[in-house]
Amino acid sequence: MLLEAISCGSAMCNMLIGGLVLLVIILIWSIRRPPGMPPGPRGLPIIGSLLSITQNMHLDFLNMAKKYGDVFTIKLGSHQVVVLNNYELILEALVKKQFDFAGRPHTFTGDMFSEGGQDIALSDFGTTWKLHRKIAHQAIRDYVSGRKLERLIREDAFPLLQEILEENDGKSIHPRPLVLLLVNNIMAQFCFGQKYTLDDPEFKSIMKLVDDFVEIGGNGLVADIIPWLAYIPTKGVREIRKMTDVFLRMMYDKFYEHKKKFDKDKLHDLIDYLLNVQRQAQEDKTENIDSLNDTRLVQTVSDLFGAGIDTTTHTLDWAIMFLVHHPDVQAKVAREIDDVIGGEQFPLISDRPRMPYCDAVIHEVMRVRTVAPMSVPHKAMVDSTIGGYNIPKDTWVMINLWAVQMDKKHWDNPEEFKPERFLEKDGTLKPKQDNFMPFSAGRRVCLGESLAKPEIFLLFTSLFQRFQFSHVPGKALPQLDGTASALILRAPDYEVIVRKRL
Template structure:
């Protein structure tokens, strides 16, 4: 991740360039000084008005840029609890961000406070990517959000009732099995194969389509998605000074806008194609379910409902389900491959369980899941030790409220440090050790959900895709272990380096494994 200090310096250089045409009236330096002074005064007034949680001392205007620039932000935030307690405040520029680092406080925010913290962090980049908050993931807690959440949730439940999910996974994994077979036991970077498998499952769910690994559209979309994640992970000067996004966006913000437009175009084309071939009596996939909701509103001439089901709203809901589902799933599986290769005893025990439950003559199915608790525990432990969304999606206070006795003004950003929850030594013995047994009871069955395990969040903004992600991930992992031995190349020590880190995500860098067909 680029150093945030460099990002801020680039941003202020951008400001200086923007003000150069005005230099006959005022020098760029004096304008910047004036702007900085004004923002600093505003920041000090607002900061002293409320009793916010304590935190590391921020610099005027720049905030805690050195902390935010850390490549291990979630661990650094966890360490700060020793000095400031389970909740503290850091600043992105002049904007306070309250960080929650324990399950007890997270439960207060997500569950006990009901909807007090159910809004989302709003910024120039979020507004750009969500078409002004018309999606599910980033929009505030409104009636429109509730409607789209209800429609999407209903579609997911309908999908899970039949055998469509299993068929989609089996169809996608058949391609992946062949690709790994073709490696002939040679070391391979598994990322592209994983990306294709997950991409096709979501394509089948949303659009009833599948792609090959050499398909130009598949390659391009994954590349665009990766580029966009990297750019978002580095932050934008426009999120500190939102007016820049409208009057003079930086090159990075412009690039992010262009990349987003490419993803939007892909979704818009699929939506248009589905609308043209839509059959009211036969819903093929998730996209048809969304169109059906709009058709019903049209038939009922419900103008209020139609205003909440525009093409932009439908597009944004599809983007949430499709790309959010792809990214969290593929990053989890990339970590799974590395941890399972680095822990051969764990792998062997899971394979024995799968063989006993399924045999060797067919692929595992969704109905086999209850008979494979150890395999599920391996997945859960992967999701704990490699928390792919370390801060989840940032919340915001809907009203002036309290947390741990401190003031949380309306609109204040609140982030849950899921990584800290998953590494809290009060709840996890030897948290740095990969140990699936921690999720099992004394009889070897899957035990109750551990208190401090929260990969899908909780409360009103709990992950919409949790109900489909759990069986999907379990079945993918079971199929891979059923079909292959996954090993590190001889003499290779596992390298748990990351590509993205900080607020946006936590995914593993490229590594090689040997994927050998089991007999």
């Protein structure tokens, strides 16, 4: 009996020891880096180097590059992530080997918003992705470019903002909600033919969604890098699900409202255009009809509406803040606008070549405060290399655009706000600089770039043609330190004095 008990206890002890040894092996394996990959911090089991990352990961990665080099590997949860921190490496990955790194990682948050990768921004590279990106590009060209964009701003979006600012002439204001209203109305008109006022309940709902996602979602949930945590109903998981449901319900409601009233001879906006593409595919019985389902079309609308609001709003936000800090620059901007356009006529896209200083200021704002400093993560589609290092298939690749825009090898005193760096000695705009890439590069370059550039120019010049912004007496100047959240570098809340110029 005693011998049996001893034997049983010994067996249990051996099982326990064996289990502990297996656990140790698994933990050690979890921080193992495949051979030939770039160097980097080893990290801890399970969580990797998660504790070393703050909300401003673009700055964290810039500091890590000083120790490990411009290309390094960091373990985030269960994922090996390769980070690129200079122009040459990014050029190699995104341009020279663009098909190797054209994939997108699947994450809990991303899959929730994209309904399983059925959008354009977060879906993997492939035939379906190419089709929907082509359709979206054509919609932008047809409905929100050239004179149509100018008319949309002049007649539908800017007058409401102008009225609000004129009512507050000489007073202190918080510009962000007003800028958000302005940009929101451009994108809402383009996407589903709707215009909002500042007190519109739906516009307030959109503002709340943005604020809530920034507060709760930040740069994603831990479940995005440790997938099994998604099955634990934490507050963050519950709130993100709720926000996603609210946003997508709004998009689906607008889509099906359009579908009920659809007339192929009267196409007014993006949804009408997408419904017509779907109709043509059904009538022609094309091979790609399955990929033109309602879900994918709604996701295309969601992509363009959400991303188009966020990036442009925060670019204009930073522009106002930097020109409040630099009134001499603001004065030069106003002088060029007066000389080229005057005070009555709204700016036109055709004015842009004659306004190099305004263009240089916009470039410098986008450089010094790149609104998407880490872009959207890429994924290796095949086994490949970057900088001579092995990059196994399915490895995440993160692009630190902030590091490129702040690289002392390419920019003199990069922290300094200096629009003249984009001008020739004779005052003309320099040719496009390859290492200036606020919209990323390559196959997955920002879908809305062709819209954002003329839109930002028209809004920037319209604002500073009619108004002057200055700091509030007795208060500190707006802080220029941003916080990255939901991939966007957001300025802190700020207050300025607005005055009519003309």
